[in-house]
Amino acid sequence: MQHRFANINAWTVGAVIIIILLFLPNLTIVSGLFTPSNENWEHMKEFVLWGFVKNSLILTAATAFFTIMIGLSLAWLIAQYDFPMRRFLKWALILPLSIPPFIGAYTYHGMLSHTGIIQTTLRDTFGVTLNPAFFDIMNLPGAIFIYTMFLFPYVYSITQVYLSQQSASLIESTRILGKGPWKTFFQVVLPISRISIIAGASLVVLEVLNDYGVVKYYGVQTFTTAIFQTWFGLGDIESSIKLAASLMGFVILILMIEKLLRGRRQYSYSTTKVRPLPLITLSGWKAAAATGYGFIILSLAFFIPVAQLIDWTVLTFGTIPMGEFMSYVKNSVFVAGLSASLIIIFALIVGNFARMVRGRLGKLLPRLTVLGYSIPGAVIAVAVVTAFIGLDRFLAPVYVWAGFSTTLVLSVSIVLLVTAYIIRFFAIGYNSIETGYDKIGTNFRDASRTLGLGVTKTFFKVDMPMMKGAIISGFILVFIDVLKEIPLTLILRPFNFDTLSTKAFQYASDEKIMEASQASLLIVGISALAIVFFYKFLERELD
Amino acid sequence: MFVAIEDVCFSYSNAETKALDNFTLKIEKGEVISILGRSGSGKSTVLRLLAGLEKPEKGRLVIQDEVLFDNKTFLQPEKRGIGMVFQDYALFPHLTVAENILFGLFRMKKAEKKKRLQEVLELVELQDFGKRYPHQLSGGQQQRVAIARAVAPNPHLILLDEPFSNLDAELQGKIREDLRDILKKANITSIFVTHDEKDAHILADRIVRLKDGRIDFVGRPCDMLDTYRQPGMQQPSTKGFVEKNLIGIN
Known part of the structure; x- marks a missing residue:
């Protein structure tokens, strides 16, 4: 026991102080659970709390599902196949992370609104007027779409790196054992990459629960918006602490589920020689479909919103x-x-x-x-x-x-x-x-x-x-x-x-969407540059 | 006695068995000691304890009448005046060969530093390599820089952890001879750890063989050979030998 703290000194003291300071404020939340509840809290519990919980649950579950679908399919394509523009897509698919979801949210709303580019083009160029409800994105499904588009790279990047590092012999032996590509995917790839999928998806879920901008802007009631409303609207900090404590309980539950899902199934190589996966070259319509799929997602999640932001910035x-x-x-x-x-x-x-x-x-x-x-x-x-x-x-x-x-x-x-x-x-x-x-x-x-x-x-x-x-x-x-x-x-x-x-x-x-574009574009630009920097930096490190 | 290790016990926090169990060893000035053993036998632990990188559970460590460790004292590694050559050399990659060697000479005056740098570079025959970076050197050259760096501050004792394990077989033979010359020329007491009996036989004045954290044999290299040659003996009996050499096993 004695030798454990062989080097206690100023570093230890400093570190312990920092750790306590970082952790202490969270305890105030936990202590808030034990204060007597007031009228507001009783009212909320009876009438509205379930609504927040339901919305938050739907948002997180649906976003997790769609980000896994898109993130995993792209990761598998990039890790296993070669097709035109693969090298570009490989890193460009991380770029949507540079657009904060709230910026994506208002950009899409602006594009789809009555005066936005889509409806005006339809009206003025084609003379088509559709039911405006068709273009309404400011609702729960709209928020799910926004989160999916701007958060899927978490699942994509973690899973793609993981799959690319998989030992080739593992996949090859599955093929030799007579399994086709689909069976290989579902019986080998999916189970072994489960840890990385869960890791990526839990980041997505935490981001969704943290987000305030999108749900506030789209008017979707969630835990986060409720906390701020109770705090500022009702001026009731005690109840907002209670809400915050419930949300924290929710997050801890998610972290526990993540831990449980990951469990003891820590897959590791039984050999130290990990040969990277050789790529299968796609051709014809298959190649076109792969490239097209990558570009559709990348356009929806990056090129289109950025082009719109540039356009608005020039205008204003x-x-x-x-x-x-x-x-x-x-x-x-x-x-x-x-x-x-x-x-x-x-x-x-x-x-x-x-x-x-x-x-x-x-x-x-x-x-x-x-x-x-x-x-x-x-x-x-x-x-x-x-x-x-x-x-x-x-x-x-x-x-x-x-x-x-x-x-x-x-x-x-x-x-x-x-x-x-x-x-x-x-x-x-x-x-x-x-x-x-x-x-x-x-x-x-x-x-x-x-x-x-x-x-x-x-x-x-x-x-x-x-x-x-x-x-x-x-x-x-x-x-x-x-x-x-x-x-x-x-x-x-x-x-x-x-x-x-x-x-x-x-x-x-304030519905001054165009004026918002200049600041947004700068944020997106700096973030995108950083992503490119990291990609190049990491690539050099790997060499 | 120049170096005294008395009844030292140590176990790593994540292990159940002791890495070292009542280890006792006395070393004369200028002696080259080899600690021989399989991996996991506790041989590297001896070096880490002497260097102050780990703290023993109990026992006593003394060099030249200065107590490094007992139940009241724990001298930090930087205060011990013990040089160490690490298994992977641990040459600072952001410093040149000369800067690596000068690293431990911060207490000397400028002219003195310069002189010492030249001396040790000559000792390891790398006079023209001062401005190179570690990654621009071959494995054998890197090892010689590591030795030069450890020797430069004139330590009481130099510790070498598996000095040959990172070299290819062809180089090992040559380096072994070089190392013996360097150590003898510098006249520094040294302890080196190895799993290769050949290394121990060629280099050491005395061999300490470790098994499961306990001393299993101590003596001159030729004595160890003799114990193997006796017909009908599988394991050398060392008990009497150990006692004769003032090595206690409890």
Whole structure:
């Protein structure tokens, strides 16, 4: 037992403090469950709660189903067959992730509306007027369509990488044993790739539960919208904590189901020599169908919305004063840069701690911090605000002593927003840093220490320079997620503080869809660039 | 006694059996010791414990009258003055050969550093390779850089973990001779771990054979050969030998 904590030092202290700070706000939610319920809560429970639950269930289940269908079919095509444009589609199919669902939602609504390109073209060019209800996307099925289009790459990318790494002999032996391509798919490919499908689909489900922009804009009542309505509409934070706690229970249930489905079935190779799958070349109509299918999905999920955004941006360019627009850009870059830097610094400390300690506790503690990513933004918002108001109350005497005119200081500052970002996105940065630490292993650190350098000096002279890649990629991933984030930013930002995403959302909510395009296009452009960067970066790493 | 390892016990947190069970060994200055054993016999653990990369459950470690570990003390690895050559060499890939060697010389003055760098580069016959990066070197050259880096700060003791395992057979023979020359020239006490008896016979002044975390044989290489040659003996009896050599097994 004694040797487990052989290296307790400042790193340990720092890491434990960070882990507690990241985890603590979530406890306020759990404690909210045990406060006595008020009239609003009783009313909600009786009349509306089931409606939210039903909508949230339908949304998540249907989106999971469709994203698996599209993601898995594309992954299988790309991993097993060769057809025209395969190399391009292979990475381009990840691009829809660069469009935040709420931007996709209002873009599709704009295109399909009475004055949108589809109906006007039909009217003016072909003289056809159809029932407007036919074009109504602002409903539950519409939201499912939007989520499916912009979230399927989670399933696609994870499954495709997994399938491409499958040992060729596994698939080949199935074929030799006399199974056709369909039987191979259902009897071998599907079962072995189950883990990656579940991993991708659970990311999709968590994103759907987290999302606020799409359902708010389309007027679909879900858990998330209910939390904010109770909070701001009714001014009843206690009931919204209870809602948040129920949602968190729901998320924990999903995580448990995921764990259960994955279970002990950890497939691993029985041989170390994994030969990649040789591609089967398709020709004729089969090749055309494969390319066509890929391009239809890619167009619906990326090219069409982006073309529309470009069109609107050109039309409205100059209507938003440049100075104003630049201030949103500046705010976005500031909060995203600050949060990403802090997350990476914290992740480096916690990650270094994780590899110093031994035993189960040491492995478990850092895992706790990753939970934040599965907790929806609405829940984190409630948790952080509750915690900060408590903190302000505690610090009130200090504020009075310092001569502040108010005792609400931290809870109305940018600190609140950045804290919420850190809790929500810590996992993204941490995963990247953890992979970096895993990759360099402990030998370089040990070598440095036997050469006379302490833990901290070793960190700066050996670990940091060797993890440059992991640090940069972690930073970019967090930066982009913050850039796209909507519910936390909308609710926790200081007064008069607008970012690209909040401005895009507000314009769209005010039916100024075209004005929203400029900010949206910038978000999509930066995210798409990052995706291309990663693809090239990863490809080079694999070589 | 120059190095004393007394009654050291250690087990890894995820294992049930002890990696080392009351391990005791005394080493004279300038001696080259080989720890021989199959994988999982606990041989690398001895090096990691001496270097301070793991903490023993109990026992005592002393080098040149300085206590590295006992029930009150645990000296951090950077304070021990022990050099180590890792199995995969662990050369810092972002630093050149010269920078790798200078890494541990931060306490020296500039002129002194430069002189020492030249000395160790000559010792391992890599004078012209200072500006290269590790990935631009062959396996044998990388190993020599790793040795130069470990020797440069003038450690009391140098530890080598499976120094030949990453080299192809042809190179092994040559490197073995080189290593023996380098170690003797530098006159540093050293312990190296290997699973290959041939390595141990050629290089070591004394061989310690480990089995399941316990010492199974200690003695000169030629004695080990003799024990095998006695007719009708399958396992060398080492008990008397061990006692004679002040090696305690509890």
